[in-house]
Amino acid sequence: MPNNKRIVFAINSLAGGGAERVLTTLLGGSAPWRNRYDIHLALLDDEERAYQVPDWVQVHQLDAGHKLLPSLTQLRGLLGRLQPDATLSFLTRANVANAWAMAGRGKPWLISERVNTSAHLGSNVSAHAARAMVRFAYPRAAHVIAVSEGVVDDLADNFGVRRARMSAIANPVDHDAIVRLAAEEPAFVPAGPYIVAAGRLVPNKNFALLLRAYARADLSERLLILGEGPERTALATLAASLGIADRIDMPGFIANPYALLARARAYAMPSNAEGFPNGLVEAMACGVPVVATNCASGPSEILARSPRHAINAGIDVEAGALVPTDDVNAFAAALRRVLSEPRRTACGAAARARSLDYGVERAATNYWDRIEAALAAPPAPAPSLNDNVRLRQGVTS
Structure with missing residues (x-):
């Protein structure tokens, strides 16, 4: 449908895991929106898929090998070809790659934070670069969807994300x-x-x-x-x-x-x-x-x-x-x-x-409400490609 807006979801892979299961559940619950939007899914890593998506979702398989730099470049290349009207990513590496890939495009990009970010990244030396990237990328998203109010609090208190740009949407249960x-x-x-x-x-x-x-x-x-x-x-x-x-x-x-x-x-x-x-x-x-x-x-x-x-x-x-x-x-x-x-x-x-x-219909409606609100509003400031050094560090999950 040529007049439909194009929405691209992105995640590391569909290997076994809670975030992967949630994303496929949300896509399965997105049937009411399929006639209004062309829905795509980008998978950063070429792994065996533990979960299936509806056949009306167009899947794009990348091969970043669990590494950040290939995730950045491959997703940016894909989005350059697809020219999406909005994107929504799941998991930290995919979120950072989404920020990079949408930089300068003038379109809204959203992220879904699935973990308590401070606890997930830790506090050792290797975590400092990852934390810096999150602090750089997340506040620039059009909207951040957290899975709980506790995650909202952590992102606001420790990563500089404004509460007005966040909302908590609980994971769906089918x-x-x-x-x-x-x-x-x-x-x-x-x-x-x-x-x-x-x-x-x-x-x-x-x-x-x-x-x-x-x-x-x-x-x-x-x-x-x-x-x-x-x-x-x-x-x-x-x-x-x-x-x-x-x-x-x-x-x-x-x-x-x-x-x-x-x-x-x-x-x-x-x-x-x-x-x-x-x-x-x-x-x-x-x-x-x-x-x-x-x-x-x-x-x-x-x-x-x-x-x-x-x-x-x-x-x-x-x-x-x-x-x-x-x-x-x-x-x-x-x-x-x-x-x-x-x-x-x-x-x-x-x-x-x-x-x-925690039903699927409620969660899917809440997610699509955030996407449509982002489409209707001016896009959030995106990272400049000149900031690539800060986005080429070690987030792997």
Whole structure:
């Protein structure tokens, strides 16, 4: 349709991950806008795709190899050919590449920040360049969509993004798809009733805390941890040292986690930091009670409808429990409370009810409202190509 405006979404890849799943869910919920816009998707890295997009989305595969400089140059080349009317990117490297690629084009570009940026980038020497790029690029976006109010606060306080240019839109949960997938036979069957946790095996997810809390709680249920990552060996070693290795299952990445989530007795989220905890809400959509840390950002907004700073200690909530970060005793005690009946059944029902606030239609409408507002307004100031030195540093995710 030649008169349609062209919108390009960009992300690192569609390999397994929460942001990737959210983007494909949003695209799937964008059907009402397909007759008004030509919708494109740019993938920076050539990786096997864990998620599919609608066939009416035009996909452009790049091959940046997880590196920033090829991401900058390849995305700029692609957008030079496509001449989009607006762009929207997901994940830090794609966001920085979007800023570079849209520089000087006079068109609005938006970014979606999926993580608590300060926690994600860290504070070591190698993180300084990445932080500098975020401070340079993000304030120049036409709009920044954060996944939680905690992420908005972090970007405003630490990266110079004006609050007037930001909004928080919670990640969508495709309840219909979850119900359908939950009814399938699970790809892995634990040897008995189990608690489930899910996420990349990296330090910020703090599965070490979960192992220690699980050992201290002395539960009859097994512990199932879904996901893959560099911490696998260290976690297996820790489980052995705690004497619980024979009660821990770590089957790696599972394409359909919902079949396992729906059959779990509880969901555990021990993270030190989140942008928006997709797995938490998806477990709630399966009717599973939850125990989560009150980390930045998102869990307190989901479970207690309150900002993180308003909760100073662990609390019981309708859907389960919210506990301080890195507190083994509190997490263990919360697991025991939530697993006891009749509390477990009541929490599961409350979790399902709360998850309905995170529907696909609402999220898709909110995203497209921001895109259309940006199209109707003068574009935000874009980085100059003369600033390329500051954009050629080491953001890789």
